[in-house]
Amino acid sequence: VRILVLNPNTSSGVTDRVVAAAARVAAAGTVLVPLTAARGVPYISTRSEATVAAAVVLDMLAAEADGVDGVILSAFGDPGLHAVRELFDLPVVGMAEAAMLTASMLGRRFSIVSFSRGLGPWYADCVETLQMSHRLASIRLLDQDPGSIDDVSERKADLLTDLANRAVEEDGADVVIMAGAPLAGLAPRVRDRVSVPLVDGAEAAVKQIEALVAIRPRKAVAGSFVRPPPKPSIGLSPALAARLAHRDRVPDEA
């Protein structure tokens, strides 16, 4: 089973971190294929950056879906998730979606904890878009400038652990999601220091995509996620234009 770990951020360090965290819990036989965005920003934090990233995700996947069994979108706000689910024939999960669904099996309400205040509006929109607001206890973010994302997970581990415990005590969280691709791998390291179950986005994502790949869902040929009919386009990347025009290759089904 080959899983594409598609990172819409341009930092390959973040990709490595997600792959490493996912690998620790992946099933035997799961191969993780890293792919880092060549266009965009180093680390997506806002609605407008995510809007740019969502289109980049479609470009990347149009070019690189061959020989892959499933896709992880490895940015917590899941840019382009529903568009990918519509346009392509592969199972796909986002890190936010996977984390929130997994958290739902560990308690009634979860909190989302991350390292930068600027992530708040985008994450809040993501919870709404994924229709999980009724399970959200709170979003808790560090106030200070996080510094480099390369080692924020190590430098801020104590503060993030404190924040998680405060989400439990003050906001009523039964579960805490350590959110944001740069924090991949943190949750299992601090699990004994937080009073409720922690969910790591990378871990949740690999287990959920394994679940989807295992049940071999067919591509919808009806309903709202049917592949759009062929359409011409101007000025898009060759691979994406081909996919939109149904010139890419015979689809997996139908």
Added chain:
Amino acid sequence: VRILVLNPNTSSGVTDRVVAAAARVAAAGTVLVPLTAARGVPYISTRSEATVAAAVVLDMLAAEADGVDGVILSAFGDPGLHAVRELFDLPVVGMAEAAMLTASMLGRRFSIVSFSRGLGPWYADCVETLQMSHRLASIRLLDQDPGSIDDVSERKADLLTDLANRAVEEDGADVVIMAGAPLAGLAPRVRDRVSVPLVDGAEAAVKQIEALVAIRPRKAVAGSFVRPPPKPSIGLSPALAARLAHRDRVPDEA
């Protein structure tokens, strides 16, 4: 990894069917341990039968949790799910919960299809209790007497397939859940005859419990799923009384 497949129905035929369906998608290394209720009704269909079953589930798990890494409640309405999650230290999923969360990653709205009209109110309550009503397109049930549950899956396969396709066309479902333990294994057999992805409860449950076991969530020592403090009781099964009184054994954590 040992997974207890706890069937709150008294029919061991249903247990076998769930285990067989789950085994086909289980990861290498997953061992499924069947356990059929010794008290209760052959097949739970209503709120009152599920209320009885929920207490039986606690009895069974108090007696049989040793040496197990996770638990599947193998009845679609998930009797006793939140009580188990509170009282025991093991990860647990219900077939309804697992199926609905898995379906959420395959489309916006799902329908639930099953074989007997009498299941409707209990399933509807279950969707509400699990807070998934916003994702539900419809519950579609066969009108006629289903006959024996032992082979309902084979006898009614065509009618259920039709029902699934009508849920897509008339109710707007993006995904269809083939619900009810006696239908375990049906979805993969008819997947090419329905126009959207199908979800099988047994398959979803084993993949979701594997996911939970893999991430090793700690037992909450705060929040709403903390284990209740020790309490005396009268007239309950010895194992359950011991669990309530904290006389069972040293808990996994704390």
Added chain:
Amino acid sequence: VRILVLNPNTSSGVTDRVVAAAARVAAAGTVLVPLTAARGVPYISTRSEATVAAAVVLDMLAAEADGVDGVILSAFGDPGLHAVRELFDLPVVGMAEAAMLTASMLGRRFSIVSFSRGLGPWYADCVETLQMSHRLASIRLLDQDPGSIDDVSERKADLLTDLANRAVEEDGADVVIMAGAPLAGLAPRVRDRVSVPLVDGAEAAVKQIEALVAIRPRKAVAGSFVRPPPKPSIGLSPALAARLAHRDRVPDEA
């Protein structure tokens, strides 16, 4: 009019307290018949204890429904309420349901006040199950160990009154419910010390069951609360097995 006051707790002192509180506002002609659980825990506080109690409620009512016109479930979280409403032909109310509906006629939003922090998750689930979350201002619970439930109502009266007033001032409650069977009778004693109307669960329950009995609702023979068809069972109490199998007696209707 004979009303069964069915206490799913095993403490008869709590039953006496509920009956006394209810009797003070009961109509002339209402006879309250106390019945205390012979199995279970002295005082239900959690989801898992309530799960056990719900099955006990069905056993008790299967054995004791003869000659009764209506039933009060006298534990605030209403264990087994919908199952009873489905399986039996009698009107039934729970103390939580009765209190919340009554409170709805006295203001827009109510708070629930009680004596032990451990009750929080169960009460919160109960508010959701009864679909009253949109009316809930807050659940406020005393933090300290409540000590014996026999006289918690007297020992903690001042603290509970303070809590009620804080729910008004800080949480926006228009009404306060003094919740939990051990607090039955407290609300009328402290009514002049709280700035908004108080609702006592026992008082509300007896008035609501009187209302239901007076309007003589027929047992549904269609819809989601129809009595389940006959079903065999194994290992259940003789009375409950008979009720499930339709061997109990001619039902009231049909």
Added chain:
Amino acid sequence: VRILVLNPNTSSGVTDRVVAAAARVAAAGTVLVPLTAARGVPYISTRSEATVAAAVVLDMLAAEADGVDGVILSAFGDPGLHAVRELFDLPVVGMAEAAMLTASMLGRRFSIVSFSRGLGPWYADCVETLQMSHRLASIRLLDQDPGSIDDVSERKADLLTDLANRAVEEDGADVVIMAGAPLAGLAPRVRDRVSVPLVDGAEAAVKQIEALVAIRPRKAVAGSFVRPPPKPSIGLSPALAARLAHRDRVPDEA
């Protein structure tokens, strides 16, 4: 116990009908005091007519609240309900509110059945205002011109009974409310011909106001239903002007 049956319609025939229906289920000792609007329309059917009626209700109650223990607003859409609850010191219920809360104790979802299509928008708004939309299965109304409201209850009994049964079968109602003051008394007459429990607005209203009077709720002196501070006015009825200005009489409390 004296209960004012305040009819915001100008038809005294409707008042008589409500009083008669309520009297059949009232407790011993309950005295029903009829009061018919002297201003307004014979039978309120729309938002604009209800808006006029709500102000008339305040006028009537300002003049006639003396010596009364509780108030029933005897028009199904409950014109002025929350305003009365705020401005006066007496318990008050509306027929719609009482019917919907009572129905909530007899099933999960109720339908509202009445005799004229024109009532639909007003009733729909009323269900929303009273925050009961989540319990509503449907509003079913006769299509034809209802003719005189004086005997619509007799002439249309069969059609209304059919409508109630269709609400059960097609809309999933567990309970049916026979709505509209002109239908007061119909539900008990046809109860055996409908497959689920029926609720009569007049019956529900008298039992619910008896419940409120019995528990003697204090008038809020905080929260959102506190009596407004004194205020001058121009051109209003003398009694209402006096009530607004706190020149009426010493309030019951404070």
Added chain:
Amino acid sequence: VRILVLNPNTSSGVTDRVVAAAARVAAAGTVLVPLTAARGVPYISTRSEATVAAAVVLDMLAAEADGVDGVILSAFGDPGLHAVRELFDLPVVGMAEAAMLTASMLGRRFSIVSFSRGLGPWYADCVETLQMSHRLASIRLLDQDPGSIDDVSERKADLLTDLANRAVEEDGADVVIMAGAPLAGLAPRVRDRVSVPLVDGAEAAVKQIEALVAIRPRKAVAGSFVRPPPKPSIGLSPALAARLAHRDRVPDEA
């Protein structure tokens, strides 16, 4: 284009203030026609006062709708809004409705800021009635006695500005509505002192009614806002009685 600025308060000073604020942003060609209530209270603050005012609004408009192209209800809680929309053939907006819809285009969530704590319950009900609760961050009100409404806007400008900024920082507001007719014109004066966009009710109302007038919506002859059929009445104002009886004049359409 002639717009009636219908003030349901009896203070003509408030009318003048609203007209002046609206005029500053009105399009060329918009003529604002002030109309102050001759009956009622100087300044509406509560549900019961708004209930009286709603009926007065219908009286006023029945008498004065001639020659007018659209109507602004110039009290923030929009008394009688839906009744006017049903009974009359003219476009109408309320200040609360216009402000909240306008705020929706400037951010995700808005706060409502005003000068008197007593306005809270009425405003909260208004947000619910207009179905905008999901966009509301908070209602923030000054605690102290506001003193005269004639110059509260000037005297309290600093405190209201502080309150607006606190709504942003503590409640998560993206936009702040300066609410209440006496504050008309304040928002543009303090716009540079608040960190998010401000909305002025009078400004929003005139732009929204201009929008409605420009698109020339037809009066509904079907659906829930169709004009009610003719109805007799007793004791109402001659103009309103004529409107209810369809004796007023040929309606604009049909």
Added chain:
Amino acid sequence: VRILVLNPNTSSGVTDRVVAAAARVAAAGTVLVPLTAARGVPYISTRSEATVAAAVVLDMLAAEADGVDGVILSAFGDPGLHAVRELFDLPVVGMAEAAMLTASMLGRRFSIVSFSRGLGPWYADCVETLQMSHRLASIRLLDQDPGSIDDVSERKADLLTDLANRAVEEDGADVVIMAGAPLAGLAPRVRDRVSVPLVDGAEAAVKQIEALVAIRPRKAVAGSFVRPPPKPSIGLSPALAARLAHRDRVPDEA
């Protein structure tokens, strides 16, 4: 006042149609500046096409916002709306947003009518994203292939009018939105043939952007729509890269 009519579709014919429809109701002094996408698809119909378009919108606006007072996104699903609102300092409205908010002032519930079944999922997502689901009566779409979008408005006028009337009669719509940029200008042409008010997206959009421009909202410097801090990027259009990096020009505020 200069309003940019930014068409994310590549068909300039659609742009012309929107500008013409908007011009008919624009205020004196409003100048409409058309801008058609140079990249993308001729007509956006699906989630994936809208995802591509949203990024194109940011590119276009980064290059062309100079000298403009406000922006209309002239595609009904409003691609990129919230990202624009965050990243730029100008007021912006989408056609869907403007139409739905305008419809809210003309009735309780609206239907959306358009010409192609394929638009359904994208429009449904858009209603949810804009948090207007509670006001939606239905989405009604023509079943047949619409043919060329250039004259679909003329060829399908009768069928669309029928669909609008059916939405009123069968779905309970009080208002109907004629949705989709190719239908701009249709609503005013058929207004007398539909029984409720119609809303035209282009008309609504120009009036709503005029409203926003008139009230001169400041750019948020706090809250969730604050402009993101400067960020480097790779491979984006020079104008967008400059905007993200704060190298574009001095922002309007701060």
